[in-house]
Amino acid sequence: MGPRDSRKGLVIVYTGDGKGKTSAALGGIIRALGHGFRVKIFQFIKTASRSGEQKTLQNLGVQVEALGKGFTWKSKDIEEDINLAKKGWKEASEDILSGYFDLIVLDELNYVLQYGFLKCEDVLSVLRKKPENLHLIITGRGAPQELVDFADLVTEMKTIKHPYASKGLKAQKGIEY
Amino acid sequence: MGPRDSRKGLVIVYTGDGKGKTSAALGGIIRALGHGFRVKIFQFIKTASRSGEQKTLQNLGVQVEALGKGFTWKSKDIEEDINLAKKGWKEASEDILSGYFDLIVLDELNYVLQYGFLKCEDVLSVLRKKPENLHLIITGRGAPQELVDFADLVTEMKTIKHPYASKGLKAQKGIEY
Numbered sequence: 551m552g553p554r555d556s557r558k559g560l561v562i563v564y565t566g567d568g569k570g571k572t573s574a575a576l577g578g579i580i581r582a583l584g585h586g587f588r589v590k591i592f593q594f595i596k597t598a599s600r601s602g603e604q605k606t607l608q609n610l611g612v613q614v615e616a617l618g619k620g621f622t623w624k625s626k627d628i629e630e631d632i633n634l635a636k637k638g639w640k641e642a643s644e645d646i647l648s649g650y651f652d653l654i655v656l657d658e659l660n661y662v663l664q665y666g667f668l669k670c671e672d673v674l675s676v677l678r679k680k681p682e683n684l685h686l687i688i689t690g691r692g693a694p695q696e697l698v699d700f701a702d703l704v705t706e707m708k709t710i711k712h713p714y715a716s717k718g719l720k721a722q723k724g725i726e727y
Numbered sequence: 728m729g730p731r732d733s734r735k736g737l738v739i740v741y742t743g744d745g746k747g748k749t750s751a752a753l754g755g756i757i758r759a760l761g762h763g764f765r766v767k768i769f770q771f772i773k774t775a776s777r778s779g780e781q782k783t784l785q786n787l788g789v790q791v792e793a794l795g796k797g798f799t800w801k802s803k804d805i806e807e808d809i810n811l812a813k814k815g816w817k818e819a820s821e822d823i824l825s826g827y828f829d830l831i832v833l834d835e836l837n838y839v840l841q842y843g844f845l846k847c848e849d850v851l852s853v854l855r856k857k858p859e860n861l862h863l864i865i866t867g868r869g870a871p872q873e874l875v876d877f878a879d880l881v882t883e884m885k886t887i888k889h890p891y892a893s894k895g896l897k898a899q900k901g902i903e904y
Binding site: 557560562563564565566568569570571572573574575576577578579580581582583584585587601602603604605606607609610652653685698701702703704705706707708709710711712713723724725726727 | 734737739740741742743745746747748749750751752753754755756757758759760761762764778779780781782783784786787829830862875878879880881882883884885886887888889890900901902903904
């Protein structure tokens with residue numbers, strides 16, 4: 551059986567304030583590649599920085615679209631953020647509807663929905679038309695309720711303990727980025 | 728700066744009943760490899776099955792030790808389970824203390840601790856001696872409180888919605904395994 555058998559593609563949402571959301575999406579990519587799936591990841595917040603994850607993904611032949619310019623609390627220009635999100639979503643929509651991919655990851659999409667850079671209804675109207683066998687993994691804190699209602703699987707990553715809060719450690723290379 | 732700079736290696740625990748624990752650990756591997764880290768994963772429950780994740784990890788040059796024979800509710804021989812866990816932990820301990828690795832993943836270790844196949848105290852006595860810069864990621868539901876107390880970072884993966892419960896779907900290739 552090949553990877554493109556008729557199957558039910560799942561819409562998976564990783565949300566919550568805890569660490570592990572993007573990591574879990576990246577792990578999903580590892581599994582998918584092992585089955586020969588065609589995979590693409592859109593990163594709505596991250597910049598193209600040759601981060602650890604971007605290097606390994608590119609080495610694996612995964613298409614990585616880093617759409618962001620970093621988290622927007624640093625932003626001086628909210629219009630630019632909105633335009634970047636819209637441009638990214640246009641491209642993602644085309645890939646979602648193309649029928650080419652088996653798994654598409656929409657990293658930090660929840661974040662741009664929460665901040666209103668994209669309208670949830672505009673996103674859902676594309677997701678409703680997605681090919682039956684396409685898996686989607688959507689990450690970011692603050693997943694809107696309408697997206698939770700639409701999704702097949704939703705996990706909340708909940709912080710039980712976090713070192714940067716409790717011990718004042720800096721973000722660690724190879725673990726956080 | 729190389730990957731083996733002086734740094735604080737974190738002990739990260741992914742627990743809870745939700746999907747994403749092993750996936751998050753696999754994602755951690757993707758990041759670590761991008762920084763040139765030396766990585767090994769012990770899978771305490773999974774068998775060597777050339778699953779999607781095992782194929783991709785081996786292609787990436789990650790050492791994968793699949794120690795298990797599947798989840799033990801299928802088990803007929805609990806003594807064998809205990810012996811496998813002990814044998815696996817002996818090997819993992821040696822690698823943890825070796826100073827060679829930058830990241831070691833102990834997948835489903837919580838599970839074997841919860842079932843008493845390994846004593847939490849025996850595990851912690853090794854973890855307390857780990858090299859300063861070694862990162863550890865430990866997964867599985869039911870993390871013992873002593874391990875949570877010892878860890879630097881703990882995330883609970885909490886099920887908000889699960890398709891196999893709510894819609895009776897089968898586990899999906901490339902997503903669940």
